[in-house]
Amino acid sequence: CALAAFKLRRPVRMYLDRKTDMIMAGGRHPMKVKYSVGFKSDGKLTALYIDLRMNAGISPDLSPLMPGSTIGALKKYNWGALAFDIKLCKTNVSSKSAMRAPGDVQGSFIAEVIIEHVASVLAANPNAIRRKNLHSVESLTKFYGDAAGDAPTYSLVDIFDKLASSSEYRSRAEAVEWFNGGSRWKKRGISCVPITYEVSLRPTPGKVSILNDGSIAVEVGGVELGQGLYTKVKQMTAFGLGELCPDADGLLGKVRVIQVDSLSMIQSGFTGGSTTSETSCEAVRQSCAALVERLKPIKEGLEAKSSAAVPWSSLIAQAKMASVNLSAHAFWTPDPAFVKYLNYGAAVSEVEIDVLTGATTILRSDLVYDCGQSLNPAVD
Known part of the structure; x- marks a missing residue:
């Protein structure tokens, strides 16, 4: 608007429908990540270093709060030793706002990229690498502190096993392989992803x-x-x-x-x-x-x-x-001994990609999550 008004020397009004407005102004914070990961021949992770740069845009918004949630989501795996360096970068583009797990989505994605990379190097099943590096109760406490809670509340391993080891998942994975063998321009993929989400209670x-x-x-x-x-x-x-x-x-x-x-x-x-x-x-x-x-x-x-x-x-x-x-x-006001806790979930998603246009279609997603004692199961 400002550029057009400057060039035309007259008032300019821009009208956008909601979909176009979201394409232009919506979305999540872009991040550039470099990582070094150590692992054994059996797929057990030993160390991870993350160097992350976040495009925070022209104004801070809630960007300073996002590094914590990004690392919080990434910690869902036991990396062994974990170190990171995160910097918020001020740029000349519009800042992204914070809505619906800001930073958590990126952190989970970064973790899965690394897991897939390790599995590729070892020529191993990614789910086997994921399962091997899910936390024990002891390592969960080291990574999340008091938020880890008591041992009986740690349900992520059971949730992941319920999805990844099901006969339906295996048959769907075989169907994906069969489809890709007979399709040149459209390919399908299926993935099982665990999630750990840390929440904080507030007055x-x-x-x-x-x-x-x-x-x-x-x-x-x-x-x-x-x-x-x-x-x-x-x-x-x-x-x-x-x-x-x-x-x-x-x-x-x-x-x-x-x-x-x-x-x-x-x-x-x-x-x-x-x-x-x-x-x-x-x-x-x-x-x-x-x-x-x-x-x-x-x-x-x-x-x-x-x-x-x-x-x-x-x-x-x-x-x-x-x-x-x-x-x-x-x-x-929350009890000081119980200010934070963890929620667990996992999802199997099947996606089809048009390799010519880049168009993606989510064919199916199965989700299992443990939210504790629900206030209203029908609503939740």
């Missing part, structure tokens, strides 16, 4: 308010962007207040989540890192616990006068007359 606010008509307004710092945050928050509210209401399912319909701003929820922070749902829900649960403590004496008093269950509307009406505070705010 999060929540507020639950019961209105005079019995409806419930909930405020949390997180933003709903398709991850099901509001659904989980509503369910947590109904769960937290459930012991006060004989019809817990009906209570869910009374809950609505209000989109907050930085004034009504001053310590809301950001939405990201795959922990906003759980921290927001815990703040809501604590808010509900405070309301239950205030309303329980009212409920017990009404129950003493009547043998029937106390309707929700009657309880709230009585609480209002008794001048009970029907709004509770909580600011949940």
